[in-house]
Amino acid sequence: MPGKAQHFQGPQVSCCAKYLLFASNVLFWLLGAAFLAIGLWAWAEKGVLSNLSSITDLGGFDPVWLFLVVGGVMFVLGFAGCIGALRENTFLLKFFSVFLGLIFFLELTAGVLAFIFKDWIKDQLNFFINNNVKAYRDDIDLQNLIDFAQEYWSCCGAHGPNDWNFNIYFNCTDSNPSRERCGVPFSCCVKDPAEDVLNTQCGYDVRLKLELEQQTFIHTKGCAVQFEKWLQDNLIVVAGTFVGIALLQIFGICLAQNLVSDINAVKANW
Structure with missing residues (x-):
């Protein structure tokens, strides 16, 4: 009818998708920043930041790398997702979804390969543990990680105390002057419920005893075997965790792609 203004509503960017993606990535970004801060603080405490060449001095695995790598990836992805959603930047949103998709693909590939080459993975796990056993005293974070693993899984070494x-x-060589010779770390010891104070010397000379006698004082099963048993016992929890993470990643990719489609549709309507 003449005299009446007609309003044509074109395509719009979904506010729900936009702010849901933004809110989730703010949390992701802050978590990544916290991981990075913990990693850098740990390196600063060990003097690595003042002498970067000391990174190569450690013979085993430095747990700080986990915080730095995971934190760095989370920080970059969270930043891209936050700014991309808030500013409706298609480049950052595409970067976020492609990078997240690549991580999902790598996780899926790793899972399939781990199932196919499980015997090779087991051998590599034994090698990894033994390599870190050698470097036990070289780094306090590595030492704490090994102690935690041996206490949590009630184990000692990769295959056993030896x-x-x-x-x-x-080691038990005659040339070893250490008081810990022929012993094991305290984390291998069977805990006495009656003891309130931790006995850090409980593993001294224990490997000089017969194997049956050792079982009274320390755990004699290897950590590789105990870890495999733990995985089998907690298969549903472990699988559920990985499926949950995968669903969150797929949800994030779908949100980002939906937002990109909305933005492109709005631009095309200009």
């Missing part, structure tokens, strides 16, 4: 012969402080 793996501690790989460490210069615990």
Whole structure:
């Protein structure tokens, strides 16, 4: 009818998708920043930041790398997702979804390969543990990680207590002057519920005893075997965790792609 203004509503950017993606990535970004801060603080405490060449001095695995790598990836992805959603920047949103898709693909590939080459993975796990046993005293973070693993899984070494012969402080050679000779770390010890104070010397000389006698004082099963058993016992929890992470990644990719489609549709309507 003449005299009446007609309004044509074109395509719009979904506010729900936009702010849901923004809110989730703010949390992701802050978590990544926290991981990075913890990693850098740990390096500063060990003097690595003042002498970067000391990174190569460690013979085993430095757990700080986990915080730095995971934190860095989370920080970059979270930043791209936040700014991309808030500013409706298609380049950042595409970067976010492609990078997240690549991580999802790598996780899926790793899972399939781990299932196919499980025996090779087991051998590599044994090698990894023994390599870190050698470097047990070289880095406090590595030492704490090994102690935690041995206490949590009630184990000692990769295959058993004798793996501690790989460490210069615990080996049984006659030339070893260490008081810990033929012993194991305290984290291998069977805990006495009656003891309130931790006995850090409980593993001294224990490998001089017969194997049956050792079982009274320390855990004699290897960590590789115990870890495999733990995975089998907690298969549903572990699988559920990975499926949950995968669904969150797919949800994030779908949100970002939906937002890109909305933005492109609005631009095309200009």
